[in-house]
Amino acid sequence: MNFLTSRQQDILAFIESRIMAHGVAPTLREISEHFGFSSTASAQKHVNLLVRKGFLERDKHQKRGLTVVEEVSVTPAVTLDLVGVVAAGSPIENFGEREEVTVPPDMVGQGDHFVLQVQGLSMIDDGIHDGDRIVVKQAVEARTGETVVALIDGEEATLKRFYPEPDGNIRLQGANPEILPIVMPASRVVIQGILVGLLRKY
Structure with a gap:
């Protein structure tokens, strides 16, 4: 069963909104600045978790190759x-x-x-x-x-x-x-x- 913390839900929503507005996912630095992380390592950790849980897909051939997996249902934590x-x-x-x-x-x-x-x-x-x-x-x-x-x-x-x-x-x-x-x-x-x-x- 997939579930997301409130912070992970916020990050997923931010990534999705940036993709819809600009056509590409935000950089790790942009995610870090938006959420007040002290380093991009924290943003990387959250992105990796979202990929592992199946909410994001990563295209290794693109610099900002993140896409939101629409069919995955979020079970609230x-x-x-x-x-x-x-x-x-x-x-x-x-x-x-x-x-x-x-x-x-x-x-x-x-x-x-x-x-x-x-x-x-x-x-x-x-x-x-x-x-x-x-x-x-x-x-x-x-x-x-x-x-x-x-x-x-x-x-x-x-x-x-x-x-x-x-x-x-x-x-x-x-x-x-x-x-x-x-x-x-x-x-x-x-x-x-x-x-x-x-x-x-x-």
């Missing part, structure tokens, strides 16, 4: 709040200053969602690395084995797999054999949400 840091190791205090993060629309279903940045390595065997950002669906209940953001004692948040125990305790289990599980009474654990997506910068 979804913007969520990055609300803080969650530990994938020892629990730490959660929620700081908010910023907005663009996520693929197919990662978000019904209900409210938010983004957290992962700190720690206890979920490494599930492919969740230190510094990754996760998309979380707000929820107060979870099924056994689901990966949840759990609030402990009303103060600390952690990312773990959720396992109710027969004795009434909750086991919050990581995905790293070197990290011990957290086991405590259910009254001390409040589920904040369920993991539904992973974002990683390469």
Whole structure:
């Protein structure tokens, strides 16, 4: 599924308007100046992304050989709040200053969602690395084995797999054999949400 950030949509619209007005695409320098980029490298990055996503085609035989692919449908991106840091190791205090993060629309279903940045390595065997950002669906209940953001004692948040125990305790289990599980009474654990997506910068 193709989607564009608001900036990518603006750049695509600018390129299309310049082609319609002048018959040729704008240069990287013109794109940079129009959007206030500090260098043409930023414009080049956005153009390359638009080509890779199929919204632009490049003619290597022409200096300004960019054309807009009309038949590609744009799926609007979804913007969520990055609300803080969650530990994938020892629990730490959660929620700081908010910023907005663009996520693929197919990662978000019904209900409210938010983004957290992962700190720690206890979920490494599930492919969740230190510094990754996760998309979380707000929820107060979870099924056994689901990966949840759990609030402990009303103060600390952690990312773990959720396992109710027969004795009434909750086991919050990581995905790293070197990290011990957290086991405590259910009254001390409040589920904040369920993991539904992973974002990683390469």
